[in-house]
Amino acid sequence: MTEEIRKGLFRIEVPLPNNPLRSVNCYAIRGGDRSLIIDTGLNRPECLQSIRQGVRELEIDLAKSDFFITHFHTDHLGLVGELAREGSRVYFNQPELDWMMNWGGWEVMFDYGARNGFPRDQLQSAFHNHPGARFAPTRIPELQILSDGDQLRFGGYTFRAVSTPGHSPGHICLYEPERKLLISGDHVLGDITPNIQCWSDEHNPLQSYLDNLDKVRLLETELVLPGHRGLISDPIKRIDELKAHHHRRLNEVLDVLDGGPAHAYRVASRMSWDIEADSWDDFPLMQKWFATGEAIAHLRYLEEKGAVRRKPEGTDTAYERM
Numbered sequence: 207m208t209e210e211i212r213k214g215l216f217r218i219e220v221p222l223p224n225n226p227l228r229s230v231n232c233y234a235i236r237g238g239d240r241s242l243i244i245d246t247g248l249n250r251p252e253c254l255q256s257i258r259q260g261v262r263e264l265e266i267d268l269a270k271s272d273f274f275i276t277h278f279h280t281d282h283l284g285l286v287g288e289l290a291r292e293g294s295r296v297y298f299n300q301p302e303l304d305w306m307m308n309w310g311g312w313e314v315m316f317d318y319g320a321r322n323g324f325p326r327d328q329l330q331s332a333f334h335n336h337p338g339a340r341f342a343p344t345r346i347p348e349l350q351i352l353s354d355g356d357q358l359r360f361g362g363y364t365f366r367a368v369s370t371p372g373h374s375p376g377h378i379c380l381y382e383p384e385r386k387l388l389i390s391g392d393h394v395l396g397d398i399t400p401n402i403q404c405w406s407d408e409h410n411p412l413q414s415y416l417d418n419l420d421k422v423r424l425l426e427t428e429l430v431l432p433g434h435r436g437l438i439s440d441p442i443k444r445i446d447e448l449k450a451h452h453h454r455r456l457n458e459v460l461d462v463l464d465g466g467p468a469h470a471y472r473v474a475s476r477m478s479w480d481i482e483a484d485s486w487d488d489f490p491l492m493q494k495w496f497a498t499g500e501a502i503a504h505l506r507y508l509e510e511k512g513a514v515r516r517k518p519e520g521t522d523t524a525y526e527r528m
């Protein structure tokens with residue numbers, strides 16, 4: 207399904223079968239000389255067929271197209287290897303390229319999850335179904351690195367890269383100051399909340415995320431084009447809702463710790479989640495994993511703020527209120 211948003215700027219809605227996100231938005235800017243395609247979809251036939259049909263409908267020639275990928279999650283990056291042609295430039299960010307080059311495998315994440323209380327025996331089977339593992343790109347083409355402030359010119363649009371880590375370590379949005387448009391990837395979403403997870407003690411992704419919400423809040427924007435679901439016509443209101451959401455969640459985490467020290471898995475089990483399950487035990491494993499990552503992100507933020515501290519519990523990491 208394609209839709210023209212502004213002259214020469216289109217949305218291709220690419221379905222994500224059996225995924226609560228439902229679909230991913232690819233944006234295409236049709237240029238006289240070269241076109242730009244923003245984000246791709248999971249590396250699975252349903253996505254490939256949909257995006258191929260979309261570009262055909264829009265009469266965009268892949269041989270004369272370049273690509274911009276907002277961040278390395280597979281629902282955005284997955285198909286770039288299939289779609290890019292010889293001579294296509296693929297714009298990406300340095301932190302996530304480094305991350306992919308130094309990827310230590312899922313075991314490193316399993317260890318980290320286990321230290322945070324996630325039952326280790328469940329991890330192997332959970333990752334069988336992880337979309338990041340199942341639908342990852344088979345080939346990553348050569349990548350051109352964009353830094354904060356760099357510009358991309360296509361079809362009469364001049365986009366500026368806005369570095370916005372938080373949802374992922376190197377996330378980039380594109381801002382078009384003249385048209386007052388923000389292509390926001392998964393940094394700002396409309397009716398769903400971007401997932402903020404932490405899988406390393408070296409990072410404080412929730413802090414980065416909140417700082418970078420403030421960063422894009424300063425941009426004069428009339429329309430946000432997000433990576434999932436519908437367009438957002440009141441960006442300031444939505445950004446403020448997202449900030450309020452995380453501050454509520456931080457308080458919820460502190461309330462859980464009022465009951466005594468707990469590791470992230472236990473904290474996650476006591477937080478409230480917008481998911482169709484009667485109890486934590488009924489959560490699909492993958493949702494437990496995402497919830498635990500989200501609980502860690504909130505605990506790390508509170509730790510850096512001096513509101514909680516670690517309390518070693520054998521080999522596990524528990525947290526307690528200061």
Ligand SMILES: [Zn+2]
Nearest residue numbers: 279281392433
């Ligand atoms: Zn996404």
